[in-house]
Amino acid sequence: MRSLIRDTNFDFMGRYRLAVIVSGVMLAIAILAIAIRGMSLGVDFTGGYTIEVGYEQAPDLNQIRAALVDAEFPDTQVQTFGSSTEVLIRMAPTEGANSATVSGEVLKVLTESSDSEVAMRRVEFVGPQVGEELREKGGLAVLSALFGIILYIWFRFEKKFAVGSVLALIHDVIITVGFFALFQIEFDLTILAALLAVVGYSLNDTIVVFDRIRENFLAMRTGTPAQVMNDSINQTLSRTIITSGTTMMVLVALFLLGGQIISGFALALIIGIFVGTYSSIFVASATVLHMGITKEDLMPVEKEGADLDAMP
DSSP, rough: OOOGGGSSOOOOOHHHHHHHHHHHHHHHHHHHHHIOOOOOBHHHHOOOOEEEEEEOOOOOOHHHHHHHHHHHHHSEEEEEEEEEEEEEEOOOTTTOOOOOHHHHHHHHHHHHHOOSEEEEEEEEEEHHHHHHHHHHHHHHHHHHHHHHHHHHHHHHHHHHHHHHHHHHHHHHHHHHHHHHTTTTOOOOOOHHHHHHHHHHHHHHHHHHHHHHHHHHHHOSSOOOOOHHHHHHHHHHEEEEEEEHHHHHHHHHHHHHEEEEEHHHHHHHHHHHHHHHHIIIIIIIHHHHHHHOOOHHHHSOOOOHHHHHHHHH
């Protein structure tokens, strides 16, 4: 496979305008989805109960919802979990009640409304204050990661590279979060962890491309900056496709076969890696090019007095 994509000569930088349109449309949809539809936050961030129960036969979810509403549990979300006989119930916190009391009442309601036996699998509770704290610290973690990346790229390469890499990462995070807002997929701590993984993966891909761009700027004596960047991206294209492709195969398998617990995490990584691979070329590299990167920007700075030290 590596030999099939070894001698490519695509004009990536020549498609910059098309990439701007594609990225602009995706960002607009993502931002509108976040602003209008909002995020479907999980219990980790909103607080409440997560109760998992098992049935002998596949139950009627509408019947379960109706029974819980009749028992004065109106704010509940009911869905199958892993298999048709496993049911996950999410509830808002109940004032003056503990997990044992609430889970016991829910189990009693479900048992009375069902002809088959109902077994309690697990009960989890997150308080509203804890959920708010997790939400704030989660956002702070993403911002801290982006700030650290700015500093690293600035010192490792050059400030124009830092701007390009951070714009690409913001692009990836917004589009991934917007996808979850658009389709109202529950956003919890596992999805936040996936976002941080996406930031790391996308940055790694961007660093590989940037490193080759810097090497070629210093080694190639002829050619415009656009030509140097195209050559650099084509030279790293096989590595990018093989790495992203093999990772995608694993993530798709996890999404399809890993069950409900890990499906959201895998989906966030699938979207993030796909968008991150695209942004390493058409956002990060193109931004650096249009900021006017030159060979002189990448030349090592000579220390003062170096000429005097070299004299006999």
